Amino acid sequence: MHVIVVYDTAAERNPRILRTCRKYLHHVQRSVFEGQLSAAQLRRFRAAVEAVLDLSYDSVTVYSFPPGTAPVRHAWGAAEPTPTDIL
Amino acid sequence: MHVIVVYDTAAERNPRILRTCRKYLHHVQRSVFEGQLSAAQLRRFRAAVEAVLDLSYDSVTVYSFPPGTAPVRHAWGAAEPTPTDIL
Structure with missing residues (x-):
């Protein structure tokens, strides 16, 4: 099935949650996969x-x-994850 | 139409984007409406x-x-916005 995942975590846990999400999903915005x-x-x-x-x-x-039934995605602003988000 | 909005903004702009989103949408997670x-x-x-x-x-x-075609939402962890996020 198609999934969207959004995390809000304390900054010190961002690298670990980011690595976990990247094993399963595509990165579409800083905290969105x-x-x-x-x-x-x-x-x-x-x-x-x-x-x-x-x-x-x-x-x-x-x-x-x-x-x-996948949704339509619209990106406003700096939509692509920045290089510093890619560990 | 049904919409989901997720923002990733610098901390100093969080209060303003939060206020803007709350005028139009329901708050479902710190950065998700x-x-x-x-x-x-x-x-x-x-x-x-x-x-x-x-x-x-x-x-x-x-x-x-x-x-x-609204999606099914699953909340993992502390799903509700905390009181400090509600300005």
């Missing part, structure tokens, strides 16, 4: 994300879409 | 957002969905 994951991949990804989060502070929202 | 906007509202919202952004650094991604 997208891609295709099976249900099993989504479970593994969730476990990997939760292992690096501080659940009392950090948050991650995941949007999922049934096949054939 | 959702809601229903007409095409005219989306144009006004975009103008308001671009007025507070530094386009050389900040970025905003907007996902839009045709009627009837």
